[in-house]
Amino acid sequence: xxxxxxxxxxxxxxxxxxxxxxxxxxxxxxxxxxxxxxxxxxxxxxxxxxxxxxxxxxxxxxxxxxxxxxxxxxxxxxxxxxxxxxxxxxxxxxxxxxxxxxxxxxxxxxxxx
Amino acid sequence: xxxxxxxxxxxxxxxxxxxxxxxxxxxxxxxxxxxxxxxxxxxxxxxxxxxxxxxxxxxxxxxxxxxxxxxxxxxxxxxxxxxxxxxxxxxxxxxxxxxxxxxxxxxxxxxx
Numbered sequence: 001x002x003x004x005x006x007x008x009x010x011x012x013x014x015x016x017x018x019x020x021x022x023x024x025x026x027x028x029x030x031x032x033x034x035x036x037x038x039x040x041x042x043x044x045x046x047x048x049x050x051x052x053x054x055x056x057x058x059x060x061x062x063x064x065x066x067x068x069x070x071x072x073x074x075x076x077x078x079x080x081x082x083x084x085x086x087x088x089x090x091x092x093x094x095x096x097x098x099x100x101x102x103x104x105x106x107x108x109x110x111x112x113x
Numbered sequence: 114x115x116x117x118x119x120x121x122x123x124x125x126x127x128x129x130x131x132x133x134x135x136x137x138x139x140x141x142x143x144x145x146x147x148x149x150x151x152x153x154x155x156x157x158x159x160x161x162x163x164x165x166x167x168x169x170x171x172x173x174x175x176x177x178x179x180x181x182x183x184x185x186x187x188x189x190x191x192x193x194x195x196x197x198x199x200x201x202x203x204x205x206x207x208x209x210x211x212x213x214x215x216x217x218x219x220x221x222x223x224x225x
Contacts, residue, residue, distance in 0.1 A: 033212060043218075045212055090157065092213070101162055107156050
């Protein structure tokens with residue numbers, strides 16, 4: 001199994017550009033989420049989804065959009081990139097109704113100049 | 114809301130030293146508790162977990178015990194190795210069962 005696959009691994013954007021970070025999982029997990037990791041701040045939840053067609057905001061949703069048209073995919077869209085969005089982004093997935101932890105992708109390092 | 118507090122790093126130890134990384138939490142009900150490890154340049158990997166009070170999670174020589182009375186889940190290892198150098202995150206998954214709440218992470222550096 002591939003687990004959680006994120007693309008691209010690295011990206012440089014100019015301020016104002018838009019882009020989509022891709023996330024796909026092949027474990028038939030209902031729950032998927034996006035986190036950003038900034039130095040000294042741990043991981044903060046951006047958006048999450050509890051199933052296809054259902055999404056909700058996390059702690060830091062501003063400037064990001066998500067959709068969940070299939071169980072497997074959960075793309076994260078940056079509408080108009082800003083330097084404050086320079087970060088490492090992680091996608092994670094899990095079964096529902098379980099006390100287990102999430103499986104994480106390897107991350108996307110985004111720099112906005 | 115739920116929150117996790119863990120000791121700030123970096124923690125610098127010599128090889129074979131004893132490790133403790135403190136973690137305390139605030140949550141309603143009975144959350145599940147986790148330790149994740151992040152090696153340089155990689156994503157997060159689940160290190161161990163505990164799902165109810167007094168459970169002890171263990172893996173790769175690391176241990177942590179779910180202490181509901183003190184709302185703590187401290188990570189310990191009896192003898193660290195250079196290969197244990199990484200960032201360690203304490204996290205919880207609340208009764209709602211949806212999301213993980215993370216602590217700020219603790220960087221561990223082990224010197225030969």
